[in-house]
Amino acid sequence: MLRSLWDDFVGLVFPRLCLACREPLVRGENHLCTGCRAELPYTDFHRLPPEQNPLSRRFWGRLPVRHTLSYLHFVRRGRVQNLLHELKYQGQRDVGTALGQLYAAELQAAGLAADFDLIVPVPLHPRKLAKRGYNQAAAFASGLSTGLQLPWNTTTLHRKADTKTQTRKNRAQRWANVATVFEVENSAAIVGQRILVVDDVLTTGATLEACAAALLAAGAAEVSLATIACA
Template identity: 55%
Template sequence: MPAALKNIFSDFLMLLFPEFCQACERTLATGEELVCTHCRLKLPYTNVHLQPPELNPLSVRFFGKVPMQHVLAYLYFNRAGRTQRLLHALKYRGVQEVGELLGSWYGHTLRESGYAQAFELIVPVPLHARKRRQRGYNQSDSFAMGLAAALDLPWSNQVLKRTQYTSSQTHKSRPERWENVAEVFQVISPGLIQNKKILLVDDVITTGATLEACGLTLLKAGCAEVNVCTIAAA
C-alpha cells in the first residue's frame, strides 16, 4: 500500500475508532501515543536524577535500612492527578503499553544524564503467581521493558520470586508494610546477579518497604549493588 494511501486509511480509522489520552481522556491527535502532548508537558516530573545521591529526598527512605546507590522515580504521585490516572490504566485497565512508554521516556532521560553505565541488569519487583494470574501480567515488567530498551540494558523477571501472597500495602503503616513483605521474596536465579549492579524497578515507591525487602534479598544473594527506579513516588 502506498504511504499516502496508508496515512489516509490510518486517519480514517482514527475517525471511526478514536484513541484517547490515558491521562486526561481527550482524543489523541495524529502522531500522539497513549499520552497527549499537553499531558506530557504537564506531568509532575521529579527530576531527582539531576541531584547527587546524598541530596536525593527519596534516598532518605532507605537510610540505615539498606544501602542504595541511586533511588529514582520518574513522576510524583498526586491523587486524582495525571500520574494516578496513568497508573490506573496500567494496573487495572490492562493498558500495559503505558508502563513500557513511561519506561522508554524515563530511560532516554536517564541515558542523556549519563546513567547508561550505572546499571548492569534491570529486575522488576515480582507479583505473587496468584495476583499475576488475576491481573494477567506484572505492571513492573512493562516499565522494565521500556527502561531496558532505552538504556540498552538486559532485564529479567526470572531473578526474584514472591513466595507468599500478601495483603495490599495501601492502607498500612510503615511497620505494617515491612512486616507484610519482610520475608516474602526469594532469588531464584542467583547466577544472573552475581557481582552485578542491579536496577530494581516497581510502579510506585511509598514507604519503600517492598523495595527494601527486595534489595536486601538481592544483596544477600550476591549482587554488587542495588539501585531503585519507579514510575512514581508518593
C-alpha cells in the same frame, strides 16, 4: 495515502485517547498527548546528588542503595493516577513500556545507564500474575531495558507468598507484610551485578527494600531503585 485516510477516518469514529487526560490524541502521539508530556509532574531526582535526593533519604541507615529514582510525582485524581490506573487495572501494559522508554532517555542523558548491569522488576505472586495477565513492573522494566540497552528478566526474584494489599498500611505494617516474601532464584547469576530494581509506585519503600535486601544478601554488588511514580 489510502492508509492515511483510513487511519484518519478510524480516528474520527474511534478516537485514541490520552491515557493521562483522556483527550483525543492526534497523529504522531502515542499514549500521551503533547500537553501531558509537557505538564506531567516530573521529579528530576536523577539530576540530584544522593544527599539532596528526598527518596534516597528514605533508605538512609536501613539499606545501602546507590540510586533511588522515580520518574513522576504521584498526585491523587491527577494525570499520573490516571496513567497508573490504566496500567494496573485496565490492561494497558503499553503505558508501562512507553513510560519506561521515556524515562530511560532521561537516565541516559544523565549518564546513569553505565551504573547498572541488570534490570529486575518487583515480581507478582503467580496467582496474582495469572489473574491480571501481566506484571505492571515488568512492563516498565521492558521499556527501561529498551531505552538503556540493558538486560532485564523476571526470573531473578521470586515472590514466595501472595501478600495482602499494602494499601492503608503504615510503614511498619508494610515491612512486616513483605519482609520475608522475596527470594533469589539463582544467586550465581547476580553475584557482583549492579541491579536496578523497578516497580510502579514508591510509597513507604517497604516492598523495594525487601527486594533489595534479598538481592544484596544473595551477592549483588549494589542495588538501585526506580519507579514510575513516588508518593
